[in-house]
Amino acid sequence: MVIKVYNTLTHKMEVFEPFNPPIIRLYVCGPTVYDYTHVGHARTYVAFDAIKRFLKLKGFETVHAQNITDIDDKIIDRANKEGVSWRDIAEIYTNDYLEALEKLRIEVDFSPKATQHVDEMIDFISKLIEAGFAYESHGSVYFNVDKFLEYGKLSRRTKGEEWRQEEQFMREKRKPYDFVLWKKAKPGEPYWESPWGPGRPGWHIECSVMSCFYLGTKIDIHGGGTDLIFPHHENEIAQSEARYGVKPWVKYWLHTGFLTIKGEKMSKSLGNIIPLKDVFKEHKPEVLRLMLVLTHYRSTIDFSYELLEQYERIYDRLRSCVDLLIRIAHKENLNFKISNQDLKIAERIDEFLLGFIKSMEDDFNGAKAAPYLHDLISISYTSIIPSGKAELALRALNAFKRMNQVLAVLDDVFHTKGFEREFVDKLVKIVIDVRHMHRARGDYEVADKIRELLASLGIKVMDSKDGSTWSYV
RNA sequence: GCCGGGGUAGCCGAGCGGUUAGGCGGCGGGCUGCAGACCCGCUUUACAGGGGUUCGAAUCCCCUCCCCGGCUCCA
Numbered sequence: 250m251v252i253k254v255y256n257t258l259t260h261k262m263e264v265f266e267p268f269n270p271p272i273i274r275l276y277v278c279g280p281t282v283y284d285y286t287h288v289g290h291a292r293t294y295v296a297f298d299a300i301k302r303f304l305k306l307k308g309f310e311t312v313h314a315q316n317i318t319d320i321d322d323k324i325i326d327r328a329n330k331e332g333v334s335w336r337d338i339a340e341i342y343t344n345d346y347l348e349a350l351e352k353l354r355i356e357v358d359f360s361p362k363a364t365q366h367v368d369e370m371i372d373f374i375s376k377l378i379e380a381g382f383a384y385e386s387h388g389s390v391y392f393n394v395d396k397f398l399e400y401g402k403l404s405r406r407t408k409g410e411e412w413r414q415e416e417q418f419m420r421e422k423r424k425p426y427d428f429v430l431w432k433k434a435k436p437g438e439p440y441w442e443s444p445w446g447p448g449r450p451g452w453h454i455e456c457s458v459m460s461c462f463y464l465g466t467k468i469d470i471h472g473g474g475t476d477l478i479f480p481h482h483e484n485e486i487a488q489s490e491a492r493y494g495v496k497p498w499v500k501y502w503l504h505t506g507f508l509t510i511k512g513e514k515m516s517k518s519l520g521n522i523i524p525l526k527d528v529f530k531e532h533k534p535e536v537l538r539l540m541l542v543l544t545h546y547r548s549t550i551d552f553s554y555e556l557l558e559q560y561e562r563i564y565d566r567l568r569s570c571v572d573l574l575i576r577i578a579h580k581e582n583l584n585f586k587i588s589n590q591d592l593k594i595a596e597r598i599d600e601f602l603l604g605f606i607k608s609m610e611d612d613f614n615g616a617k618a619a620p621y622l623h624d625l626i627s628i629s630y631t632s633i634i635p636s637g638k639a640e641l642a643l644r645a646l647n648a649f650k651r652m653n654q655v656l657a658v659l660d661d662v663f664h665t666k667g668f669e670r671e672f673v674d675k676l677v678k679i680v681i682d683v684r685h686m687h688r689a690r691g692d693y694e695v696a697d698k699i700r701e702l703l704a705s706l707g708i709k710v711m712d713s714k715d716g717s718t719w720s721y722v
Numbered sequence: 723g724c725c726g727g728g729g730u731a732g733c734c735g736a737g738c739g740g741u742u743a744g745g746c747g748g749c750g751g752g753c754u755g756c757a758g759a760c761c762c763g764c765u766u767u768a769c770a771g772g773g774g775u776u777c778g779a780a781u782c783c784c785c786u787c788c789c790c791g792g793c794u795c796c797a
Contacts, residue, residue: 289796
């Protein structure tokens with residue numbers, strides 16, 4: 250089955266055909282580390298992580314690079330304001346970012362830092378000057394946009410007036426829309442030595458340099474938030490295609506929709522930025538991740554804690570369901586005797602898995618895939634768990650595992666070691682049995698106390714006429 | 723102003739020419755010592771407004787209204 254993707258470059262849905270299958274080279278524009286990572290960042294990074302995980306599920310091999318911009322005007326400004334070195338600022342927020350990736354189960358193969366690739370950037374810029382695509386002026390270097398005839402093809406801006414950028418350097422630039430590749434250092438600013446004197450790299454150049462350095466000049470997917478289309482990605486294309494003469498340098502440009510707060514974009518001036526560390530105080534990272542993966546990556550998400558709490562319930566239901574299935578699957582009554590009715594259930598499980606995968610094949614549409622996850626949960630509760638049949642539980646678990654390759658919110662449930670799980674099972678069963686003795690004799694005070702104590706360990710006990718079941722909260 | 727993305731039942735949100743997607747919430751019921759979880763039923767034949775094309779439109783075309791984003795830095 251083919252995968253379809255929406256390409257910002259062509260504004261169309263296209264059949265996904267990587268340059269050199271089964272390898273897929275993926276570059277995602279990472280953060281400038283001058284402040285805490287926020288939910289908007291998470292949206293983009295989780296979206297691309299899910300896309301990558303889905304491609305892996307489909308049998309592709311992926312190489313994923315996501316840069317860290319650790320030198321930039323904003324970092325310098327912040328350092329000056331706080332009276333600390335720019336390196337300290339970069340380090341604090343780099344750590345915050347890496348921690349966020351880990352919590353959200355985002356796996357990146359390369360996290361290159363701009364400051365570690367300054368030599369390559371200087372070389373890249375020199376080559377652009379040699380080829381006539383860039384010029385030195387007053388100790389800075391600018392890209393000569395007029396020389397790159399296809400400028401504007403990604404953002405579909407055709408008029409020069411729409412390209413204005415970095416206007417404060419108008420005295421040095423030939424055209425208002427030329428952009429800086431190398432920025433001359435002012436006194437007191439951090440700098441690196443270069444053929445044009447002390448300075449630091451411009452913002453756009455690092456992504457061109459690092460993506461080509463780690464992934465080569467034929468990149469399958471390049472992504473980021475929609476706000477990066479212009480000027481950042483437009484400039485990256487100009488730099489890279491001018492430098493290497495390759496076309497297209499990137500085959501598929503993918504952009505994530507915004508995450509807004511009460512309908513408005515997060516911004517410093519509105520003061521509505523929600524840092525991840527705040528979200529994680531009360532909510533599990535997996536809940537946020539589940540919400541983000543089950544929303545289409547291009548649509549706007551109007552974030553609210555109420556919305557997140559909806560997914561919290563879904564997450565709890567999912568977890569309990571899988572947990573119960575695992576316990577059934579571990580029973581020793583496997584005989585693979587399956588009735589016709591069981592077979593029908595098994596077929597439906599397969600249908601749900603297939604539906605999930607097909608939905609993801611359609612431009613990684615997590616929102617379209619979500620109902621199949623719900624169907625799988627539902628059939629587990631209505632048919633599989635009550636039946637207590639390990640054969641069916643195993644089949645459902647297999648489907649959940651596949652879905653989880655993309656979702657990545659159940660890793661801890663699946664990774665609990667067999668022995669450990671068995672031991673905990675037996676231990677909890679003993680406690681529950683003891684509680685039953687109290688219940689049988691009507692001593693509900695002790696029974697409730699036991700239930701309460703188990704709950705404090707994250708173990709939820711549920712009584713029914715067939716005895717008690719339990720699961721992790 | 724220009725360029726994008728949208729407006730779908732209380733809320734979130736798929737579908738994008740023909741089988742009442744799904745979830746969340748609410749209400750009622752079942753189960754239960756209580757509670758929770760879970761199950762069943764209802765809320766649900768909804769698609770901004772107007773016109774057109776069609777045997778048939780939430781889906782295509784035209785007009786209007788409204789919301790959000792981008793157009794110096796931003797995931």
